[in-house]
Amino acid sequence: MKGAEPKVTVDLARDLGLTAEEYDRIVTRLGREPTWTELGLFSALWSEHCAYKHSRVYLGRLPTRGPRVLQGPGENAGAIDIGDGWAVVFKMESHNHPSFIEPFQGAATGVGGILRDIFTMGARPIAILDSLRFGDPGEAKTRHLVNGVVSGISWYGNCFGCPTVGGEIAFAPEYAGNPLVNVMCVGLVRADRLFRARAEGVGNPVFYVGNKTGRDGIHGATMASATFDEHAEARRPTVQVGDPFTEKLLLEACLEAMRTGAVVGIQDMGAAGLACCTSEMPARAGTGMEVELGRVPQRETAMTPYEILLSESQERMLLVAARGREEEVRRVFARWELDAVEIGRVTAGGELVARLEGEVVARVPVALLAEAPEYRKPVARPAWLDERLAFDPLGLPAPADWGEALLELLGSPTLASKEWAYRQYDQQVGINTLVLPGSDAAVLRVKGTRRALAVATDGNGRLVLLDPRRGAAMAVAEAARNVSCAGGLPLGLTDCMNFGSPERPEILWQFAEAVEGLAEACRVLDIPVVGGNVSFYNETSGQAILPTPVVGVVGLLEDATRYATQWFKAAGHAVALLGPDAVSLGGSEYLWTRHRRLAGRLAPLDLEAERRVQAAVRAAVTAGLVSAAHDCAEGGLAVTLAEACVTGREPLGCAVRLAGGARPDLTLFGEGPSRVVVEVEPARAAEFEALMRESAISWRWVGETGGARLRVDVGGTTLVDVPLERIEQAWRNGFERHMA
Amino acid sequence: MRFGVVVFPGTWSDCDFHYVISEVLHEPVKYVWHRERSLEGLDCVILPGGFSYGDYLRAGAVAGRSPVVEALRGFVAGGGLVLGSCNGFQILCEAGLLPGALMRNECLQYRCQSTHLVVENVDTPFTRGLRPGQVLTMPISHGEGKYHASPETLAELKGRNQVVFRYAEADGRVTKAANPNGSLENIAGIVNPEGTVLGLMPHPERASEAAMGGADGVLLFHALLGSLVEDGTFLKR
Numbered sequence: 006m007k008g009a010e011p012k013v014t015v016d017l018a019r020d021l022g023l024t025a026e027e028y029d030r031i032v033t034r035l036g037r038e039p040t041w042t043e044l045g046l047f048s049a050l051w052s053e054h055c056a057y058k059h060s061r062v063y064l065g066r067l068p069t070r071g072p073r074v075l076q077g078p079g080e081n082a083g084a085i086d087i088g089d090g091w092a093v094v095f096k097m098e099s100h101n102h103p104s105f106i107e108p109f110q111g112a113a114t115g116v117g118g119i120l121r122d123i124f125t126m127g128a129r130p131i132a133i134l135d136s137l138r139f140g141d142p143g144e145a146k147t148r149h150l151v152n153g154v155v156s157g158i159s160w161y162g163n164c165f166g167c168p169t170v171g172g173e174i175a176f177a178p179e180y181a182g183n184p185l186v187n188v189m190c191v192g193l194v195r196a197d198r199l200f201r202a203r204a205e206g207v208g209n210p211v212f213y214v215g216n217k218t219g220r221d222g223i224h225g226a227t228m229a230s231a232t233f234d235e236h237a238e239a240r241r242p243t244v245q246v247g248d249p250f251t252e253k254l255l256l257e258a259c260l261e262a263m264r265t266g267a268v269v270g271i272q273d274m275g276a277a278g279l280a281c282c283t284s285e286m287p288a289r290a291g292t293g294m295e296v297e298l299g300r301v302p303q304r305e306t307a308m309t310p311y312e313i314l315l316s317e318s319q320e321r322m323l324l325v326a327a328r329g330r331e332e333e334v335r336r337v338f339a340r341w342e343l344d345a346v347e348i349g350r351v352t353a354g355g356e357l358v359a360r361l362e363g364e365v366v367a368r369v370p371v372a373l374l375a376e377a378p379e380y381r382k383p384v385a386r387p388a389w390l391d392e393r394l395a396f397d398p399l400g401l402p403a404p405a406d407w408g409e410a411l412l413e414l415l416g417s418p419t420l421a422s423k424e425w426a427y428r429q430y431d432q433q434v435g436i437n438t439l440v441l442p443g444s445d446a447a448v449l450r451v452k453g454t455r456r457a458l459a460v461a462t463d464g465n466g467r468l469v470l471l472d473p474r475r476g477a478a479m480a481v482a483e484a485a486r487n488v489s490c491a492g493g494l495p496l497g498l499t500d501c502m503n504f505g506s507p508e509r510p511e512i513l514w515q516f517a518e519a520v521e522g523l524a525e526a527c528r529v530l531d532i533p534v535v536g537g538n539v540s541f542y543n544e545t546s547g548q549a550i551l552p553t554p555v556v557g558v559v560g561l562l563e564d565a566t567r568y569a570t571q572w573f574k575a576a577g578h579a580v581a582l583l584g585p586d587a588v589s590l591g592g593s594e595y596l597w598t599r600h601r602r603l604a605g606r607l608a609p610l611d612l613e614a615e616r617r618v619q620a621a622v623r624a625a626v627t628a629g630l631v632s633a634a635h636d637c638a639e640g641g642l643a644v645t646l647a648e649a650c651v652t653g654r655e656p657l658g659c660a661v662r663l664a665g666g667a668r669p670d671l672t673l674f675g676e677g678p679s680r681v682v683v684e685v686e687p688a689r690a691a692e693f694e695a696l697m698r699e700s701a702i703s704w705r706w707v708g709e710t711g712g713a714r715l716r717v718d719v720g721g722t723t724l725v726d727v728p729l730e731r732i733e734q735a736w737r738n739g740f741e742r743h744m745a
Numbered sequence: 746m747r748f749g750v751v752v753f754p755g756t757w758s759d760c761d762f763h764y765v766i767s768e769v770l771h772e773p774v775k776y777v778w779h780r781e782r783s784l785e786g787l788d789c790v791i792l793p794g795g796f797s798y799g800d801y802l803r804a805g806a807v808a809g810r811s812p813v814v815e816a817l818r819g820f821v822a823g824g825g826l827v828l829g830s831c832n833g834f835q836i837l838c839e840a841g842l843l844p845g846a847l848m849r850n851e852c853l854q855y856r857c858q859s860t861h862l863v864v865e866n867v868d869t870p871f872t873r874g875l876r877p878g879q880v881l882t883m884p885i886s887h888g889e890g891k892y893h894a895s896p897e898t899l900a901e902l903k904g905r906n907q908v909v910f911r912y913a914e915a916d917g918r919v920t921k922a923a924n925p926n927g928s929l930e931n932i933a934g935i936v937n938p939e940g941t942v943l944g945l946m947p948h949p950e951r952a953s954e955a956a957m958g959g960a961d962g963v964l965l966f967h968a969l970l971g972s973l974v975e976d977g978t979f980l981k982r
Contacts (some may be wrong), residue, residue: 163888166757166794166944252800257754343752431886433951434794441958450956452764565956579851582970621809 006235014713021048021224021635022231026379034373042359042367044441046374049224050284053541056377060484060539063517071533073496080545081202081273083535084194085379085497088560089454092196094128095516097136097189097462097499097557099540104186105233108153110185110682113247117319119190119717120165121273124256125322126199127263128192132140132449133162135172135188136501140181142418142743148182151744156192158188159429165256169430170438170447172462175419175480178574178599182545187501189456189557191452191460192331200263202272204286204294204325205498209269211294212310212331213279214338215255215321221245222278222317234543250344251320258341259322265337267330274321276438280314282323283349285358288375295355296349298366310359310366310663316617325351353540363376384416384517393471396604398480398531398590399668407673407717407724410599412491412735414640414648414674417598421739422652445636446491446569447641447695448562459493459564461558465639467549467592472517472607476592477554482678484558484636485530489619490634490681492568492626500537500556505549507541514551523554530619532558562627571635572653576711578632579685580659582642583697583704585611586666588675592613594639595674608677614702615679621700622681628691630685630734637680643673643717643725645682647732650715656729658715661708664721672719684710746973748774749787752835753808755800761950766791769953770966779808782816784959788973789826792833794886794948804847805832807953809839817842826870826969826979831887834934834944843935843944844902847971850926854921855888856956859948859958860925862933866906868941870979871965879959881910881915883947885925890946890954892928892935902935910934910945924941933934940981
C-alpha cells in the first residue's frame with residue numbers, strides 16, 4: 006500500500022491547499038519531510054476552515070466572558086447557566102460550500118453536524134434554527150437550491166426528532182453562486198454534567214463510536230477553504246451523506262454512556278474527521294494519542310491511512326473513557342446497535358501516533374497540528390464604497406400609490422411568509438415550543454422549571470456591505486431585540502461569519518470591520534459570544550457574497566407564561582412606537598425591491614439607546630403591559646404594522662397616525678435600529694406610560710387596533726388604506742409565487 | 746390505568762407521551778423497549794411518533810414485524826387498548842392490526858401544521874364522552890400520512906363505523922381544502938372492529954396543555970381513563 010502513495014513535494018502540498026511557506030514550516034518543525042499521511046493531516050488541520058488562519062487575529066476582539074458563561078469559544082459549543090441547575094448549550098455553523106454542490110445532503114449534514122456539536126457537550130438538542138441566503142428567486146437554479154436545502158433540513162431534523170423553530174430566508178443576487186446555510190442548534194444539560202472534548206488521563210482508552218468510515222467527504226474542510234469556479238459541481242464527492250436515524254441512535258447512546266460516568270471526554274468527528282479529533286482532543290489536554298487505524302470500523306475495503314484519517318463520514322464520535330470502565334461504554338453502544346471500538350489510548354508524549362497494522366504511518370506533535378500559522382493579511386477599504394454611500398435614495402421618484410408599494414414589499418421573497426418552508430419542519434417535537442415560527446423569536450419552555458428560552462437569528466448582508474461595522478452591530482442589536490420583544494433577556498450569542506476570500510484586502514477589511522461591530526454591540530448590550538464559526542471563500546468565479554455575519558441570540562424568560570408575540574390581539578387596544586425616529590432608505594428592502602438599488606447610508610445606531618429600548622420592552626412584556634411586541638425591521642414601519650395585523654391566527658386591522666417627515670417613503674419604509682411596535686390594552690396604558698418614562702426612552706402613541714384595514718396617515722394625509730385580505734394575500738402567497 | 750409507551754430506537758414522541766401521562770394526567774406510565782416480548786401488567790400501550798427503525802423503507806414496515814409488535818397481537822386479543830399516533834398508526838397498519846396503509850403525502854412534502862378533526866365515532870374507549878360532529882384541534886407532523894384503503898376495505902370500515910376522525914374545517918365541514926395530506930375521504934384516524942386499537946396521524950400529546958396552544962388531545966386520555974372498569978375491561982360508551 007505504501008508503494009502506491011504519492012511522493013511528498015511542495016507541489017503536492019500546494020495541490021492540497023497549503024502554501025510553500027506553510028510546507029517549509031512543517032518540514033522545519035518536524036525536522037524532516039512529512040509522509041503522505043502526515044501531509045494530509047496538515048492540509049486538513051491547517052485549512053482555513055479548521056484553523057481560522059486569517060480570522061484568529063480579529064476574533065480575539067469579541068467579548069466571551071460573563072458571570073453566566075460556563076463554556077466560551079474553543080469547545081464543540083458554548084454553554085450558559087440559566088439557573089435551577091440547568092445550562093443552555095448552543096452554536097451556529099455554516100455548511101455553505103457543500104450546500105451549493107449538493108443542496109439536499111449539504112444542508113442535511115449541516116444539521117447533523119451542529120446537532121452533534123450540541124450533544125457531545127452532554128446536552129439534549131431542543132431546537133434548530135436555520136439562516137439561509139439564496140440568489141435571485143427568479144432563477145431556476147435558485148429554486149432548485151431552495152428546494153434542496155429546505156427538504157434536506159426537513160429530512161434530517163424531522164427524522165432525528167429536533168424541532169426547527171426559527172431562522173430566516175433572504176435573497177440577493179450576490180448569493181447565486183454561494184448560497185448560505187447556517188444552522189444553529191440549542192440544547193439543554195444539567196450545568197454540572199457538561200462534557201468537553203479533552204483527552205485527559207494518560208492510559209485511558211480511546212473509543213471510536215457510531216457510523217462506519219467510508220470514503221465520503223475526504224478533504225471537505227479543504228474544499229470549504231477555497232473559492233469555486235465553474236467546475237464546482239465536480240467536487241460533489243467531497244460532500245458527505247447523512248443518516249439521521251444513526252444520528253438519533255448516536256445521541257441516545259452518547260447521553261446514556263455519559264450518564265454511566267465512564268466517559269472522560271468526547272468530540273464529534275466533523276470537519277477533518279478522525280484527524281481533527283485525534284489531534285485536538287489531546288492538544289486541549291496537553292496529552293498525546295496513539296491509534297491503530299486498522300481497528301476503525303470501515304464500510305469500504307482497502308482504505309488507506311490517509312483516507313481513514315481524513316474521511317468526513319457522518320454520525321461518528323471519538324470518545325475517551327475511564328480506564329477499567331470499557332465494558333460500560335461497550336454495553337451502552339451495543340444496546341443502540343452502534344459500533345464502539347477501542348482504537349487507541351491517551352499517551353503522555355504530546356504526539357499523535359497513527360499506525361496501520363502496527364506500522365507507524367504518522368507521528369506528529371499534536372501542538373504542531375493545532376498551531377497553524379496566523380496571518381494578518383492586508384486590508385483595504387473598497388474603492389467602490391464611497392460611490393454607493395453617496396447615493397441619495399430620496400432623489401428617486403416617490404411611488405404613485407403607497408398602498409401598492411406596501412403590498413409589493415410584503416410579497417417580496419425576502420419579506421413574504423416563510424410558511425412554505427417551515428411547514429416542512431417539525432416545530433413541536435419535545436413539546437417545548439410555546440411560540441412557533443412566525444414571530445420575532447421562538448420561545449421554548451424549560452420543563453421542570455418555570456423558565457423559558459427565547460431564540461432568534463439575524464443578519465442583513467446589504468447593511469453590512471454598505472457599512473460593515475454598523476451593519477454587523479445592527480445584526481446583534483436586531484437579534485437581541487427580537488429576543489427582548491418575546492420577553493427574553495439576551496444571555497449569549499453565537500455567530501457565523503460568511504465572507505468572500507480573505508486573501509482579497511477589501512474582503513478582509515469587511516471582515517475586520519464586521520468583527521469590530523459585533524464586538525462593540527456585544528459589549529454594550531452585555532451579550533458574550535460563546536461560539537461560532539467563520540466561513541471564508543464564499544466566492545464563485547470572482548463574485549463574492551454580500552458580507553454576511555449571521556448571529557443567533559439566546560435569551561431567558563424567568564416566567565414561561567409571560568412572553569409576547571408579534572401580532573395584534575384585540576380591537577380597541579392602543580399602538581405605540583418605541584425608539585428613535587432616525588431611519589434611512591439606504592440598503593433598505595424598499596430600495597432593493599422597488600428600484601433594484603443597493604446603496605445609500607445606514608441610519609445611525611446608538612447602542613445605549615438600543616439597550617434601554619430592549620430593557621423597556623422586556624419590562625413591559627414581563628409585567629404583562631403589552632399584548633404584542635414587534636421589532637421594526639426590513640421594510641420599515643409600514644411592513645411592521647402590516648405583519649402585526651396579519652401574522653396572528655385572526656387578522657386584525659389598525660389605524661396609525663404619524664408625524665410628517667422629510668418624505669413619506671422614509672416614514673413608511675425607512676429602516677432604522679432600536680424601534681419596536683407594541684400593543685397596549687387601554688386599562689394598562691397608564692402603567693405602561695409610567696414604565697416608559699422610567700425607562701428614559703423615546704416613544705409615542707401612534708394609533709389603535711381594530712377593523713379589517715391597515716390605515717396609515719402621515720402628516721395628516723392618509724397614505725395607506727388597504728383591506729387586510731389584500732395584505733394577507735400578498736404576504737402569504739409571496740414566497741410560494743416566487744418558488745413556483 | 747397503567748400505560749406503556751413503546752420505544753423504538755428512532756422513536757421521538759415517546760418522551761412527550763410519557764410527559765403528558767405522568768405530568769398532566771398523573772397516571773402510572775413506563776417505557777417499553779422495542780425488543781420486549783411481554784406487555785404484562787399494562788392496560789394501554791402507546792405507539793408514539795418518530796422514525797422507528799429509520800423508516801428508509803416504507804414508514805413502519807420494519808417496526809410492524811418487531812418483537813414488541815408481535816407481543817402486541819396477544820395483548821390486543823386479550824382486550825388490551827392500543828393507541829398509535831403518527832408513526833404508531835403507520836406501524837399498526839403495517840402489522841395488519843388496522844386495515845389500509847399510509848402513503849407519501851399527496852404534496853410530496855413533509856407537513857407540520859395544526860389540523861381540525863371532526864369526531865365521527867364516539868363508541869370507543871378513546872372517544873366516549875365526545876359528541877359526534879365535535880371538532881378537535883391537533884397538530885400533524887409527517888411525510889407519509891395519506892391514508893389509503895381498497896374500496897372493499899373502505900366500505901367495511903364505514904359499515905362498522907371504524908372511521909373515528911376526519912380532517913375538517915374549524916366548523917366541522919369535511920372539505921378537500923382541510924385535507925393536509927390527500928388522505929382517502931379525509932380519514933385521519935380509525936379503530937379496529939372491536940374499537941380497542943386506535944390509529945391516528947395527528948399528535949394528541951402535542952395538544953394536551955393550554956400552554957402548548959390547546960388541550961383537545963387530552964380529551965382522548967380522559968375518555969380512556971374513564972373507560973377502565975374494575976374487572977379490567979373497557980367501556981365504549
